[in-house]
Amino acid sequence: MKRDVKKIISEMTLEEKAGMCSGKDFWHLKGAERLGIPAVMVSDGPHGLRKQAEEADHLGLNESIKAVCFPTACATACSFDRDLLEEMGERIGDECQAENLSVILGPAVNIKRSPLCGRNFEYFSEDPYLASQMAAAHIKGVQSKNVGTSIKHFAANNQEHRRMSCSSEIDERTLREIYLAAFETAIKEAKPDTVMCSYNRINGEFASENHWLLTEVLRDEWGFEGYVMSDWGAVNDRVKGLKAGLELEMPGSGGNTDKEIVEAVKNGELEESVLDRAVERILNIVFKFTDNRQEGKFDLEEDHKLAAKIAGESMVLLKNEGVLPIPVQGKKIAFIGKFAETPRFQGGGSSHINSFKITSALEAVKDVAQVTYAQGYDVKEDVIDQVMLDQAVEVAKEADVAVIFAGLPDAFESEGYDRSHMRMPDCQNTLISEIAKVQENVVVVLHNGSPVEMPWADQVKGILEAYLGGQAVGQAEVDILFGKVNPSGKLAETIPYKLSDNPSYLNFPGDGQKVEYKEGVFVGYRYYDTKEMPVRYPFGYGLSYTTFEYKDLQLSADKIKDTDKLKVRLKVKNTGNRAGKEIVQLYVADKTGAASRPVKELRNFVKVELQPQEEKTVEMELDKRSFAWYNTEIHDWYAASGEYEILAAASSRDIRLKKTVYVESTRELPMHIHMNTTIGELLENPKTKAVIEGMTDSLIQHMGGSSEEENSAASEAITKEMSLKMMENSPLRSLRSFMGMRTEEIQELIQKLQNAADHQ
Numbered sequence: 032m033k034r035d036v037k038k039i040i041s042e043m044t045l046e047e048k049a050g051m052c053s054g055k056d057f058w059h060l061k062g063a064e065r066l067g068i069p070a071v072m073v074s075d076g077p078h079g080l081r082k083q084a085e086e087a088d089h090l091g092l093n094e095s096i097k098a099v100c101f102p103t104a105c106a107t108a109c110s111f112d113r114d115l116l117e118e119m120g121e122r123i124g125d126e127c128q129a130e131n132l133s134v135i136l137g138p139a140v141n142i143k144r145s146p147l148c149g150r151n152f153e154y155f156s157e158d159p160y161l162a163s164q165m166a167a168a169h170i171k172g173v174q175s176k177n178v179g180t181s182i183k184h185f186a187a188n189n190q191e192h193r194r195m196s197c198s199s200e201i202d203e204r205t206l207r208e209i210y211l212a213a214f215e216t217a218i219k220e221a222k223p224d225t226v227m228c229s230y231n232r233i234n235g236e237f238a239s240e241n242h243w244l245l246t247e248v249l250r251d252e253w254g255f256e257g258y259v260m261s262d263w264g265a266v267n268d269r270v271k272g273l274k275a276g277l278e279l280e281m282p283g284s285g286g287n288t289d290k291e292i293v294e295a296v297k298n299g300e301l302e303e304s305v306l307d308r309a310v311e312r313i314l315n316i317v318f319k320f321t322d323n324r325q326e327g328k329f330d331l332e333e334d335h336k337l338a339a340k341i342a343g344e345s346m347v348l349l350k351n352e353g354v355l356p357i358p359v360q361g362k363k364i365a366f367i368g369k370f371a372e373t374p375r376f377q378g379g380g381s382s383h384i385n386s387f388k389i390t391s392a393l394e395a396v397k398d399v400a401q402v403t404y405a406q407g408y409d410v411k412e413d414v415i416d417q418v419m420l421d422q423a424v425e426v427a428k429e430a431d432v433a434v435i436f437a438g439l440p441d442a443f444e445s446e447g448y449d450r451s452h453m454r455m456p457d458c459q460n461t462l463i464s465e466i467a468k469v470q471e472n473v474v475v476v477l478h479n480g481s482p483v484e485m486p487w488a489d490q491v492k493g494i495l496e497a498y499l500g501g502q503a504v505g506q507a508e509v510d511i512l513f514g515k516v517n518p519s520g521k522l523a524e525t526i527p528y529k530l531s532d533n534p535s536y537l538n539f540p541g542d543g544q545k546v547e548y549k550e551g552v553f554v555g556y557r558y559y560d561t562k563e564m565p566v567r568y569p570f571g572y573g574l575s576y577t578t579f580e581y582k583d584l585q586l587s588a589d590k591i592k593d594t595d596k597l598k599v600r601l602k603v604k605n606t607g608n609r610a611g612k613e614i615v616q617l618y619v620a621d622k623t624g625a626a627s628r629p630v631k632e633l634r635n636f637v638k639v640e641l642q643p644q645e646e647k648t649v650e651m652e653l654d655k656r657s658f659a660w661y662n663t664e665i666h667d668w669y670a671a672s673g674e675y676e677i678l679a680a681a682s683s684r685d686i687r688l689k690k691t692v693y694v695e696s697t698r699e700l701p702m703h704i705h706m707n708t709t710i711g712e713l714l715e716n717p718k719t720k721a722v723i724e725g726m727t728d729s730l731i732q733h734m735g736g737s738s739e740e741e742n743s744a745a746s747e748a749i750t751k752e753m754s755l756k757m758m759e760n761s762p763l764r765s766l767r768s769f770m771g772m773r774t775e776e777i778q779e780l781i782q783k784l785q786n787a788a789d790h791q
């Protein structure tokens with residue numbers, strides 16, 4: 032059915048239109064029966080349904096319907112699997128149709144700037160490209176079921192501390208390359224129906240009333256066509272927000288801000304057409320849902336199985352010194368740790384799902400092997416319980432292998448506040464070290480939403496990072512521990528040795544008023560790798576029970592224009608005797624020297640399944656954005672002419688193959704020449720070089736260096752090379768001091784140089 036939304040709007044009163052721009056209650060938009068506008072419902076998200084019926088709240092305090100908790104984003108990102116995320120999205124979309132939810136809030140694509148952000152478990156990665164791909168797949172999956180998504184929290188909401196008032200102070204290039212990029216690509220590729228603006232300010236301006244962000248960037252540049260909703264309670268000035276491009280305020284304001292909108296139209300502060308446009312954008316999405324209802328399916332058991340599969344594809348095997356997989360027969364196995372019995376599988380706050388069932392490792396293992404169990408530690412408080420500890424050590428001693436289920440208890444990380452350190456509870460660290468003293472085959476399985484320090488890493492033989500793996504986490508853990516599933520996840524973030532290694536360490540979480548992103552674009556591996564800093568486990572790293580060989584890297588061309596696409600091909604072979612999946616990563620390293628850049632950046636990846644000894648050719652594409660950085664002189668993406676290395680890698684620290692491509696820029700940077708333009712800059716541009724070149728010899732002479740090879744004391748003090756370097760750093764105004772030129776003469780020269788530079 033084709034709706035005439037404009038006509039409906041023309042029949043609405045001013046009050047009705049203003050009312051459409053805020054929620055009816057916590058989860059519903061307003062409807063208008065006489066105009067056939069239904070009051071649709073939205074709900075959290077993102078990794079399952081949190082549909083609350085009564086007594087709604089946004090922090091997960093009150094019960095919602097029984098649903099399926101899929102693995103959280105910190106886990107699913109490690110799958111590097113677009114198809115898997117799409118499948119999960121489809122299933123969630125189906126559930127939404129069954130439950131009559133028009134929009135499911137999420138995915139959340141904020142960049143993991145610091146391991147301390149309390150909400151990192153809901154975010155995908157420290158890398159914007161990976162985050163964009165996971166988010167786009169999630170959105171496509173959900174929206175294929177005619178249910179909307181709300182990509183969030185737009186933008187630069189990278190901490191919980193003072194999240195509703197703090198200003199993220201970020202330079203333009205960093206904002207574009209790191210903090211907006213995941214939104215940009217996901218929005219362009221997957222077209223989410225809605226965007227949720229964040230609580231915080233960006234360079235002083237609230238996201239909820241930021242015209243540049245919500246209109247100039249989001250709509251004018253990226254072509255977003257849905258509606259923007261506020262995060263719950265993110266509105267500061269309602270009328271300013273509406274003008275800036277915030278269509279829907281959530282939740283409702285008891286009608287107060289609706290009145291402000293009406294008043295603003297009446298007194299001429301707000302043009303009614305702005306309000307009409309906002310209502311139109313909201314109604315388009317409302318009707319998109321109601322006019323395309325389809326039968327939804329909410330098969331809890333089926334979805335639980337899918338949750339187990341996704342968790343199995345996402346866990347990351349960090350260490351394995353011959354201890355995994357555990358043979359089912361002939362070994363005495365001990366499971367130790369509270370999380371074996373009651374796993375931590377999701378984070379606290381608005382994404383908290385009321386799981387209809389939870390599979391623990393202790394329960395799942397019953398179908399596979401016999402194990403002994405000791406609780407080992409308490410999760411309520413971080414104190415060593417000597418009785419529990421002794422029991423656990425005894426149980427471990429008696430076994431051939433001890434698997435310790437450890438990680439962060441709920442109180443250690445949650446929406447609403449940040450962590451204050453990167454450590455696990457002391458009682459758990461002690462438990463692991465004590466067990467390692469009596470048992471040589473120790474495996475640690477970690478449950479956490481963000482990296483932890485691992486002081487015991489060298490004392491154990493195996494580490495499996497399960498992250499917060501959803502309600503079927505125990506099933507997936509057992510499948511991997513005993514080899515039914517071959518681990519194939521890789522880290523979507525770097526695990527540093529210690530917190531102070533992290534690039535944001537000195538500037539996180541700021542002074543409460545503002546937080547300065549002083550590390551710039553050097554976030555995560557972009558920093559660690561450029562600094563050549565040792566890390567516990569690098570970005571993109573993860574082990575398998577088999578091995579893979581990379582060969583025959585081929586580029587579709589040696590030289591391209593920045594407008595061309597480059598195809599990259601290579602062969603990957605499973606060289607072991609187990610089927611497995613490998614994540615092949617493609618990084619680009621800028622060798623042009625045109626800007627200060629990270630040593631390499633992830634630009635594409637592919638996950639490939641291979642039978643034992645099987646070989647496949649994989650192909651990936653690179654385009655201008657793969658080479659470009661955000662140039663603040665032209666306020667646009669720019670790839671300088673020159674060489675770039677294409678790196679095929681198994682992790683950011685495991686480059687297997689590389690080739691070089693020459694990229695020719697089709698964009699000429701404007702040059703503005705003035706008194707302080709340096710001779711060096713003029714020599715870099717062939718057009719200005721032609722003008723200035725003739726003067727350089729005499730300038731060198733005047734600066735004290737000899738243009739002739741002379742064996743004099745003077746030429747020993749300042750060689751020609753030294754003078755040349757000095758000259759390059761000299762601005763045009765110094766021609767006055769060294770060449771005796773008059774100011775007017777220099778100005779004439781500047782004009783000549785400018786003409787040459789501007790000449791096509």
Ligand code: BGC
Nearest residue numbers: 075088089090136262263381
């Ligand atoms: C969170 C959002 C969430 C909303 C609704 C807010 O506190 O920041 O992510 O979608 O509540 O529950």
